[in-house]
Amino acid sequence: MKARRLAYAILNDVINEKQYANLALKQRLQEVDLIDQPLVTSIVYTTLQHQRFLRHLWRKHTVSKPDRRVAVLLDSACAQLVKMDRVPDYAVLNESVELCKEIEKHSVKMVNAVLHKVIQNPFEVDSSLDPLEIFAIEKSLPTFVIKLWINHYGEEQMRKIAEALMEPARLCGRINTLKIDPEEVFDTYGVEKGTLSPNAFYMEDNLLQSDWFKEGSVWIQDEASQMVSDFVEAKPGMKVLDACSAPGTKAAGIACHMNNDGWIDAVELHEARNRLIEQKMRQLEIDIVHVKTMDARNIKDEFKQEYDRVLCDVPCSGLGVLRRKADIKLRLKPEALDELQKLQAEILESAQSCLKVDGRLVYSTCTLNRKENEGQIKQFLKKHDNYVLIDEKTIFPDQYGSDGFYMAKLKRIA
Known part of the structure; x- marks a missing residue:
């Protein structure tokens, strides 16, 4: 009881x-x-x-x-x-x-x-309702989200997304290459190598109870999320800006790619979340991440064309992570998505001014909504002819069993 x-x-x-x-x-x-x-x-x-x-x-x-x-x-x-x-x-x-x-x-x-x-009568849905409404009820999704996905990706892909988001999320690990050789992890019995990111893995035993996790040799991060750090393509000695850093896992992944050599400014609005980032970096033995408490929309006022790489992993509607964060569905409203798009554009506009010429800017979300994803990049490029799109990817949850993610990579040419 x-x-x-x-x-x-x-x-x-x-x-x-x-x-x-x-x-x-x-x-x-x-x-x-x-x-x-x-x-x-x-x-x-x-x-x-x-x-x-x-x-x-x-x-x-x-x-x-x-x-x-x-x-x-x-x-x-x-x-x-x-x-x-x-x-x-x-x-x-x-x-x-x-x-x-x-x-x-x-x-x-x-x-x-x-x-x-x-x-x-445990499974009975009112058959008089519209078929899409019935499907939305069965999958416990807002009807407007179902219609949005049909409009953006087609009905077949909408159904695949909805079905995948009802499946249990697997616990994925990311190898801290600063502390352990990936092959040592991959050669361990019961470990399955990931698909999207070279240092991603799954294991049969409880990952949270493993010595690897307790020692900071691995951390927990969805495979599609790990891919964002790979997408940044940071190298040793570079200076990197992570504009919306909490919980810090993407900054940690970038630091691994840099071999803990260089400088990463991790910007986050909330002091409490920044303390968690600092704690995580100590556990992972990463010392090139420097946490700054500030609003990402104001970055342009503090930094000017200082960075080789800029990551904008912006606040989003979270439609790609609903199976992990089902309470998001309680707060989903069309007008809330519109407000988020305004915030995303403001962060992107502020952060872009911090990138050096020939540098790379990565924009990412954990949502499946073209207005927050491709639409943002399209509007940004219309406004900034000194940027070009190099690559963009949408990861659907039905493809690899990961969360849904979007990422775009831009190059500053002037």
Whole structure:
């Protein structure tokens, strides 16, 4: 009961109080025994991953809209009943009713009745709806995102993206080549070499419990994200600007390519996140990364054409990482995407002024949205005839099992 109670409390914090799921879990997971922590985590992420479908499932059995806390309780209970195999129905039913008595006594009968109906008809979506709407509900995605992907990539690719983002994300490691020979890792039993990045790997055992991870010989980073550092093509002795650096993994990858020889300015807006970057660099034994707390939109006021390489891994809608960060779906609104595009353009405009002639600028996002990706680069090149596009890549999550990413490489020619 304690595990499900905590899972509900965390979900209420995330769904109703707008907290981030990873931070809410980090803050409260210690409230239950170690043995129960995986169950709490699983309930939270399963509920968030399937929330739109789950709400559709139970709403058709209610006459009136329940209290928002009761709605989250129903989300959580339905996730356990429909999407989690190891949880007995009777336990979910009984504990949900008991919890409802504490949350909203007047809703106990309704919760009991609704959950019994869900058990009887666990996968039924209203067939009278538009086929695209049904698909969006089944994949727990906003309908406007489904339509956006069709418009940008076609219906076939949209379906591939949506299906891939429902699959569990694999934990990928990145080898710290400053501390360990990649071949030592690749030759280890149970290790699988990655596809997109030369120092990416997967392993059968728990990577987070490995000596490699504890010693800073590897770190956790999705393979497509690792590819961004490779794309920068930094070399020893260069001066590099990482304009939106947190959590610092891309700066670390760049430092490895530079053999810890040169200078990297890692710019991040939030002081707390900068302290985490500094801590990470100490663990990885990287000493060429210099953290600066400032707004990336103001970089142009401090630096002028000093850098051989500039990376703009800008804030984005995160449509490529929804399976890792399902709570993003709670905040997705068309108008929010428009605001992000304005911010991205401002950061790119500021950072470009810091690049030397013949230098390279890499723009990247972890989203799948042409307006935030190709559209930004197209508008930038219209405005700046002293830049040319060298290369650009879109990585779809269905291709390699990685997150979805976009990256473009520009050269300053004057």
